[in-house]
Amino acid sequence: MFKSPVDPQKFETLIELNGLINSDYSESRTLLTRILESATRLTDGEASSLLLVNPENQRLYFEIALGSKGEDVQKFSLKKGEGIAGWVFEHNRSLIVNDVSTDSRYFGDIGRKVGFSTQRILAVPMRIRDECVGVLEIINRRSGRDFEEEDRQWLEVFANQAALAIQNAQSFERVRNEITSLQDQIATDRGYHTFVGSSRVIREKLDLVSRVSQTDSSVLILGESGVGKELFAEQIHLQSKRADKPLIRVNCAALPEPLLESELFGHVKGAYTDASSNRRGRFELADGGTIFLDEIAELPLTIQAKMLRVIQQRTFEKLGSSEPITVDVRIIAATNRDIEQAVEQGSFRNDLYYRLNVLPLHVPPLRQRQEDIPELAEFFLQKVRRETKKAVRGFTDEAMEALLSYTWPGNVRELENAVERAVVICSGDMISPTDLILQETEPAKREQYAERPLKDAVNLFKRHYIEGALRARGWNQTETAKTLGIQRTYLSRLIKELDITR
Numbered sequence: 001m002f003k004s005p006v007d008p009q010k011f012e013t014l015i016e017l018n019g020l021i022n023s024d025y026s027e028s029r030t031l032l033t034r035i036l037e038s039a040t041r042l043t044d045g046e047a048s049s050l051l052l053v054n055p056e057n058q059r060l061y062f063e064i065a066l067g068s069k070g071e072d073v074q075k076f077s078l079k080k081g082e083g084i085a086g087w088v089f090e091h092n093r094s095l096i097v098n099d100v101s102t103d104s105r106y107f108g109d110i111g112r113k114v115g116f117s118t119q120r121i122l123a124v125p126m127r128i129r130d131e132c133v134g135v136l137e138i139i140n141r142r143s144g145r146d147f148e149e150e151d152r153q154w155l156e157v158f159a160n161q162a163a164l165a166i167q168n169a170q171s172f173e174r175v176r177n178e179i180t181s182l183q184d185q186i187a188t189d190r191g192y193h194t195f196v197g198s199s200r201v202i203r204e205k206l207d208l209v210s211r212v213s214q215t216d217s218s219v220l221i222l223g224e225s226g227v228g229k230e231l232f233a234e235q236i237h238l239q240s241k242r243a244d245k246p247l248i249r250v251n252c253a254a255l256p257e258p259l260l261e262s263e264l265f266g267h268v269k270g271a272y273t274d275a276s277s278n279r280r281g282r283f284e285l286a287d288g289g290t291i292f293l294d295e296i297a298e299l300p301l302t303i304q305a306k307m308l309r310v311i312q313q314r315t316f317e318k319l320g321s322s323e324p325i326t327v328d329v330r331i332i333a334a335t336n337r338d339i340e341q342a343v344e345q346g347s348f349r350n351d352l353y354y355r356l357n358v359l360p361l362h363v364p365p366l367r368q369r370q371e372d373i374p375e376l377a378e379f380f381l382q383k384v385r386r387e388t389k390k391a392v393r394g395f396t397d398e399a400m401e402a403l404l405s406y407t408w409p410g411n412v413r414e415l416e417n418a419v420e421r422a423v424v425i426c427s428g429d430m431i432s433p434t435d436l437i438l439q440e441t442e443p444a445k446r447e448q449y450a451e452r453p454l455k456d457a458v459n460l461f462k463r464h465y466i467e468g469a470l471r472a473r474g475w476n477q478t479e480t481a482k483t484l485g486i487q488r489t490y491l492s493r494l495i496k497e498l499d500i501t502r
Contacts (some may be wrong), residue, residue: 083107199371223363226413245289
């Protein structure tokens with residue numbers, strides 16, 4: 001293949017990349033970035049791009065772009081046959097153009113818009129089973145020399161490695177999506193939700209969940225509306241010895257008092273006008289398992305006394321009956337209200353509160369755990385995409401920044417609604433900030449830093465700033481460190497200290 005002796009440095013880099021391709025399928029973007037970095041360095045390139053084909057609209061998208069204008073270039077796409085890269089895609093052939101000003105195939109609009117001067121281009125197809133799935137493109141040479149045939153040969157080798165990485169990643173992603181979909185379906189069939197969240201604060205809460213789930217003590221889950229209190233109740237039940245027994249859910253605010261008492265404790269025939277037959281209540285149905293009482297602070301005082309007896313003695317009477325019924329039920333309650341204030345105001349019994357509050361669990365609002373937003377947004381995107389069959393690939397960097405800077409008064413529930421709405425109204429294959437329809441004032445944006453110690457607020461800002469810089473550069477730490485004006489080793493230490501993950 002090569003006419004001249006093989007360059008030992010290039011050969012060593014090729015072996016290193018081959019090892020990476022065969023070991024890490026989950027971080028395909030990082031791997032593709034490494035491939036492009038190596039290809040750029042070993043061809044003495046000034047800038048470079050890795051473009052992938054969207055099979056649905058046959059357009060080339062700048063998946064990764066390196067160089068001084070890389071971040072700006074990633075906002076563009078090319079039609080089949082448009083520009084040098086488009087020509088390579090259309091003809092599935094490599095191309096060397098050492099003077100773009102004399103080549104009619106050159107498309108200079110992108111360079112003019114981002115302010116980058118292009119003189120030379122070397123572009124090769126990335127193939128999977130002889131089909132072009134993307135293009136590797138090197139722009140200019142730092143030395144100012146022309147691209148040569150040997151450069152084309154090496155770049156084709158790197159393109160083959162990139163194509164292999166894409167194939168592995170696609171297979172991995174397909175299997176992972178199938179597993180996730182199956183897990184979601186199983187969970188849905190059993191009446192449970194998929195739990196998403198890996199921020200430090202959520203990991204701490206899940207650690208607490210794993211410990212409290214091993215007991216039968218009552219748990220009181222506190223948190224704003226939409227934070228996912230029910231999901232934490234599910235996790236407590238699923239990790240307990242009662243997991244194979246029912247988890248019965250009751251929204252205490254959804255029913256008027258007479259119906260709520262019947263719903264909780266059941267009734268006998270003739271207990272009231274419409275009671276035409278005996279009925280088992282939720283406590284009886286939960287025998288051996290767990291009962292989740294959502295919006296517990298809305299429980300009427302008359303029913304609170306009966307609830308206290310169930311907690312203390314595990315016995316109750318059905319509505320219209322004096323016969324005691326004994327049950328073995330673990331109680332998990334939740335509220336978004338200030339229940340201590342309700343106790344002070346007399347709308348909630350003090351003794352019932354203390355019986356419920358044996359193991360308190362406070363779920364933080366989404367604005368205090370922004371680290372979970374990208375993962376949650378991607379989860380909801382995959383879910384809506386499966387339901388709507390729309391080919392939306394993801395979020396633009398600007399859209400993700402909008403998600404991270406918004407304070408989410410409706411928490412996770414509002415985020416899910418925003419993503420679903422964005423997928424429905426999105427006209428392209430990437431969700432933009434306008435698709436999200438988020439409106440907020442500056443004071444609300446500052447709320448995420450309010451009531452935090454100065455050190456925590458500074459670290460939160462650092463985390464958002466560094467994460468945004470990494471995301472804009474395809475998580476390339478070398479390029480990000482240069483942009484931030486710091487050493488790469490210092491950036492790596494900050495990433496570890498601030499618990500930044502993709």
